[in-house]
Amino acid sequence: MKEEGSKGGRIGCEETLVRKKVNGIGKEMQVGNKADVVRPEEEESHTTHDLRTKSAESRRKEEEAKLKAFGAVCATEEEILKEEQPARGKECDKPTPHNSENMLPHAHSLLNTSTSPTSESTATEEDSLEDLTNELQGKSRYPIAFGGFGDIWKCDLVKPSGTIQVAVKTIRSFESDNEKLR
Amino acid sequence: MRRELKVWGRLKHHSILPLYGVANDFGPHPAMICPWAENGALTDFLERQQDMLSSQDKFSLLNDIALGLQYLHNESVVHGDLTGSNVLIYADGRACLADFGLSTIVLEFVGTSYFTSSIRGNVRWVAAELCEAPEDNEISLSTECDIYSFGSITLQVLTCKVPYYNVKNNILVLGQVIKGKKPVPPKESQIAPGHWKFIQQCWLPRASRPSVGEIVAFVECERQALLNSSTEI
Numbered sequence: 520m521k522e523e524g525s526k527g528g529r530i531g532c533e534e535t536l537v538r539k540k541v542n543g544i545g546k547e548m549q550v551g552n553k554a555d556v557v558r559p560e561e562e563e564s565h566t567t568h569d570l571r572t573k574s575a576e577s578r579r580k581e582e583e584a585k586l587k588a589f590g591a592v593c594a595t596e597e598e599i600l601k602e603e604q605p606a607r608g609k610e611c612d613k614p615t616p617h618n619s620e621n622m623l624p625h626a627h628s629l630l631n632t633s634t635s636p637t638s639e640s641t642a643t644e645e646d647s648l649e650d651l652t653n654e655l656q657g658k659s660r661y662p663i664a665f666g667g668f669g670d671i672w673k674c675d676l677v678k679p680s681g682t683i684q685v686a687v688k689t690i691r692s693f694e695s696d697n698e699k700l701r
Numbered sequence: 702m703r704r705e706l707k708v709w710g711r712l713k714h715h716s717i718l719p720l721y722g723v724a725n726d727f728g729p730h731p732a733m734i735c736p737w738a739e740n741g742a743l744t745d746f747l748e749r750q751q752d753m754l755s756s757q758d759k760f761s762l763l764n765d766i767a768l769g770l771q772y773l774h775n776e777s778v779v780h781g782d783l784t785g786s787n788v789l790i791y792a793d794g795r796a797c798l799a800d801f802g803l804s805t806i807v808l809e810f811v812g813t814s815y816f817t818s819s820i821r822g823n824v825r826w827v828a829a830e831l832c833e834a835p836e837d838n839e840i841s842l843s844t845e846c847d848i849y850s851f852g853s854i855t856l857q858v859l860t861c862k863v864p865y866y867n868v869k870n871n872i873l874v875l876g877q878v879i880k881g882k883k884p885v886p887p888k889e890s891q892i893a894p895g896h897w898k899f900i901q902q903c904w905l906p907r908a909s910r911p912s913v914g915e916i917v918a919f920v921e922c923e924r925q926a927l928l929n930s931s932t933e934i
Contacts, residue, residue: 648710649722651734669730673737676721684737685721688800690730 651676655687662689706733712776716769718789718799735799739792743854744785744863751861757931758794759858760924765796766854767920771913773798774844781842783850784826785857824875825864825884826853830907832878848910852903853884860890896923 655674662670669689676685709720718738723731740746743762747754766788773780780787780798787800824832828849831842853864860866864884865874883904886892899919902911911919 648707648720650725651722652724652726655724655734672727672732674734676734686735686737687724687727688733688735689727690732 654678655685656682658687706731708778709733712773712778714769714772715795716765716797717772718797736791738789738797738799740790740794742786743788743790743796743857746790747785747857747861754861757924757927760920760927761794762790762796762858763855763920764917764924766798766858767851767913767917769796769798770847770851771917774847774913779842779844780847780850782823783847783854784823785854785863786823788854824871824878826850826857827878828907829878829881829904832875843907844913845907845910848903848913848916851916852900855896855903856884856886856892856900859892859896860886862887862890 654677656677657675659673663673664671672687672689674685674687675682706720706723710722713719718735721734721736724734725731770780770783782800783798787798788796789799790796828846831846856864865877866887867885868874868877883901886897899911902909903916904910
C-alpha cells in the first residue's frame with residue numbers, strides 16, 4: 520500500500536478513505552457478511568465530469584475499494600498466520616492505475632459498459648460480477664436440489680432482453696455458524 | 702470469496718458453466734447465478750440415458766469435459782472437485798464444468814474440511830492422495846487431482862455407472878481409496894482395452910499421470926476414430 524501514497528494527493532486521499540472503511544469491513548467479513556461490504560462513493564466523484572463518466576468513476580472506485588479491501592484482509596491474515604503468501608499478497612496489493620491504458624481489465628470493462636448506460640445487462644458479457652439480486656423472480660419455496668456445498672434454487676432472471684431460467688447456488692454456512700455461537 | 706467468484710466470472714469457455722452474477726438475499730454468502738442446465742448433472746443424465754447413448758455421444762461428452770478442464774488448467778485454475786455432480790448437461794446434450802474452485806472457497810472462508818464433503822459422495826472420483834493423511838495437515842489440490850478425477854469421469858461416462866458402482870456406501874468407498882483399490886468396470890460393460898488403459902494412467906501416482914493436453918488429444922483421437930468408422934459403414 521505504501522507505493523500508492525507517492526502517486527499524488529488524490530489517490531492518497533482515497534486510500535485514507537478506503538482504510539477507514541476497511542477497518543469496519545474486516546470485521547464484517549469475518550462474520551461472513553460479505554454481501555455489501557463496499558458501496559460506491561458517489562460523493563467522492565468529481566463534479567466536473569459528466570454523468571456517464573461520473574457513474575463509471577464511482578463504479579471504478581468501488582472496484583478499487585474492493586480490491587484494496589481484499590488486500591487489507593489478506594494482510595491481516597498474513598499477520599495472524601505469520602506466513603508468507605507471496606502470490607496472493609501480490610495479487611491483492613496490485614496497484615490500481617488511473618490511466619485507462621493500464622486499467623485493470625475489470626475496471627476497463629466497466630468503463631466500456633458505461634458508454635451505454637441504460638443496458639446493465641451487457642455487463643454479464645464483461646468481466647464484472649453483477650449483483651442480480653433485484654432481477655431474480657419466481658424463487659421456489661424450497662431449494663430444488665442440495666449440492667455438496669449448499670442448496671440450488673431455480674429462478675427466473677428477468678432482463679430487458681428477456682427472461683431466462685437460472686440456477687442459484689448458495690453456500691451453506693457450516694462452521695461459520697458455530698463460530699458465531701462460540 | 703468475491704475474489705474467487707470473480708475468477709469464475711472471468712472464465713469464458715463453452716465447456717465452463719458461466720457465472721452471470723450474484724444475489725445477496727440467499728443467506729450470509731453471495732449466491733451464484735448460473736444458467737439452468739436442463740439435463741442436470743452427469744450422473745443422473747447417464748443413468749437416464751444409458752441405453753440411448755452411443756459411443757460417439759460418450760466421447761463427445763468426454764471431449765467437452767476435457768476441453769473445459771484444459772481451459773481451466775491453462776487459466777491456472779484447479780477444479781478440485783470434478784465429479785459426476787459437478788459436470789452439468791445442457792438441453793442440447795453438451796457437457797460443461799461447474800463448481801470449480803468452490804472447494805477452495807469453502808476451505809478458505811467457511812472452514813469446512815474437504816472430507817466433510819468427500820464422504821457425501823465425491824470420494825468416488827477424488828484423487829487417492831487427497832484421502833491420505835498428509836504430514837503437514839495441509840491438503841494441496843493440484844491439477845493432477847483433476848486428472849485423476851477425469852479418469853474416474855471417463856470410466857463413468859463409458860460404463861454409465863458411478864466409480865465403485867459395486868460399493869454402495871460412500872464411507873466404504875473411502876476405505877477402498879485409502880487402501881489403493883481403484884474402481885473396476887462393471888462386468889457386463891464392454892470397455893475397450895485402450896480406454897481402460899487410459900483411465901488407469903489417470904490414476905497413477907501424481908507425477909506419472911498424463912497432462913491435460915494428452916487427455917484432450919486422446920479423447921479427440923478416439924472421437925475422430927469413431928466418426929471415421931461410422932462414416933465408413
